[in-house]
Amino acid sequence: MRLSTNQVFNSHVSSYNKGYAELSKTHQQLTTGVRIQTPADDPVGSARLLQLEQQANLLGQYKANMTDATNSLTQEESILKSMINVAQRARDLAGHAGNGAYNDHNRQAIAAELKQIENELFGLMNSKNASGEYWFSGSQSGIQPYVRNADGTYSYQGDHSQQYLQVATGTQISISDNGFDAFESAKNVSRTETRLDTAGPNGQRLYLSQGTVATQRDFDGGFRAGAPYRLEISGDAATGNISYEVYDKNNVLVPAQDGGVGSYDPTLENPKISFLGVEFTLDAMLKDGESESDYATLLDGHSFEIGMAPDRFATVGSSASAQITDSTVVDADAYAAGFPAGGVTLTYDGAAYQAFAQPGNAPIPSTFDGVSNTLTVAGVEFSFSGAPVAGDQFSISADSQENQNILNTIAQLRQALEQPADGIEGGNLRIREAIATALGNIDSGMMQIESTQAHIGARLNSIDTLTLENESLSVYNASTQSLIRDTDIAEATSRLVLQQTKLEAAQAAFMRVSQLSLFDRM
Template sequence: MRIASSTLYQLGLASMNSQQGALMHVQQQLGTGNRILTPSDDPVGSTRALIVSQSNAINNQYATSRKQANTNLSMELNSLNSVTTVIQNIQTLVVQAGNGTMSDADRASMASSLQDAYNQLLGLANADDGNGQFLFAGYQSATPPFSKNGSGAVQYGGDTGQQLLQVDVARQMPTNDNGYSIFMSVQNTATYVASAPAGNTGTATFSAVSVTDPTNPDYGKNLSINFATDTVTGKMQYQLMDNSSTPPAPIGTPIDYTDGAGIQIGGLSLSVTGAPKDGDVVNLQPAQQAGTDIFANLQAAITALNKPIVSDADRAALSNVLATTNRKMANSLDNVSTVQSSVGSRMQELDALDTIGSNRTLNYKQTLSGLQDLDYYSAITEYYQRQTALQAAQQSFMQIQGMNLFKYM
């Protein structure tokens, strides 16, 4: 069988190209450190590596979301810490304002201090993140959540939404709390609030309310203590009332009033001192029904302190307003503390998710390393083998070039 010289040349050239291509492939592997340069090198391994890379990219996005969530919650927590400090200062001022030795000027000065605290509290309620996004506006983060209406009362202009971030595969986390739930609400566990209407004309003042029997059938209702003189005996009496019903229903029969004696009503206990007059009332309301607006509560105290004291009735009215303010402020502080705890818990959860995410990233990297990373020992051995094979192919081609009959003629 005759073999043409051109065929020999083509075979030799093809062998050298093949060996050179294999050598260059190994060189590229050594240069990049990757075993798989193209999907054809390992179709199964390439597919698995792509899936792992995508999973790792998603995990990294979760990490970015957690970082943003942590930033938002940190700013909120800092603001809430300041709110707590302001409320505690307000409580201190309210207690000081109850000092019976103060003059009208002293009380006006105290009212001025409370007004400064009021403005500070309003500023904190309208805190933003430094980029014009308000922390406590819900979804309406582009506009200030709190503003004053025409009568000077603070109103909430945001909504009750919470912005969510996907911080892990199955976890969407709220990264803010709306201002209504912080400054206009109290916890369901908040205690009763005692208050006296502005129309009271006597000198009766009430003590703090304590819960004695939460199983009482009237517990949780809107209650009141109504004072009136017995037309027969001429003694001052009080009638316990259930204001939750329509019309309000009396609880039991009228009881003779004793200055400073304890009064039991609906599982609650308090004492009333002083001399009430006909028509005077002490209201006992669940905290959620007694007015939960922290700004309105504080404004009531400021207004009362700016009013001159002319009579003992005025002094009693101020004492009652301050007592109500103090109770409501305590309820507001408990509410803010609950939100603080929630924010802290979410930040703690983010730390735990970060640890899990870091471990997941490490696993992904190890898997990718097993699929893609080059075994340098094997690659260097193959490199020298390919190099030797290429040199052999080159030498063979040189020998074939020398096979010419004309050399022997």
């Protein structure tokens, strides 16, 4: 085969360019420290690097999310700590209010401070974060969680959800708590009610408190099933002894071991009886001319009915002139079967009030009495006052007595202390009962808040663990990327010397070949 001079030169240029390109690439790998300059350098390694870079970005996002979650939970914990401090002050005041030497003026002074505490708690429970979102509204962070109703009670408007952040692959962590779990789930110690059935021959001399739940297990396992009960008081004028018996709804005597039979001494300070996990205060009152020796005669024959406290109703209205003054369950069966779980909306159409179930706004059969100005809906009678205007609307939600938020607890105590008790029949019992209920419910509310704090602490501990894991994965990721991407300096240096030697040899050979000529041999 004949080789022309042009072919020889072209072959050399091509080989030289290839060798120089290889030398240049090796030199670039050494100077930059990066082995894979383009995907063509290592297709498999490039694909693996892309995966690792995506993982690194994800780990970086997880790290940022964990920082945000830590900040959020730390701030929430600070708010809850403030609530505990405020609630503890309210508890101290409740204890002071029970001082037997205090009169109405002293109790009203305590009520004034409780009002300030009530407002402070209301503000804390409606706290916002730096973005203007409410902490305790659940997933509805734009809705104020707690509102003050026209009757002075407080209602929760948020949902039962939580807000989450992804902090690891397959792992989300809650960065907030809803008000229902944090405050609404506190057990109410006042879940029973009493009323006088029969007074003694000389009129009522004995008053029975509404009762407080002292033992949850006994209340759930025994009291509920037998309600309503009948408490009968017997006095023996000859001996002066006073005893009591408790009968359940089937007229069966509650056994003595369950507290259904016992003796009662009205001369004791703050005398109590207890059965099936519920504690009651019995307050005896003498009139002028009567003495303690008359107790057995005066108290004999008193009987009381004791049952479960009915649901309460929270009302939010939009009327300027009319309002709901009372809400009473008049038909327990109809209420249990037909009252909507989501509540009802009452609307005045210009002639009468109409009822609609929520959610959905479906009409509910109702009876409006224009004379008494009452509306009966699903076993509940609502009483109105004032002159309604077409378009007036009220939202009604049922509030079980099983739980009670701490705001309503303090509000109820404040209202009880604001009312006069000095010289009023049964007034001292009412004050003692309000204080006993408040102490129990404040403790219950603080326990619920502390439980929420414990859950926050557990989440913060989880974040600490996940942070260490994230850092370890980030180090491993960076190390693996370095192994795949970075240049092996020793290998590349050796290769550079070899490529340089080959290139120099090729240049020398070409110089010799390019100088060959037939004329030199003639």
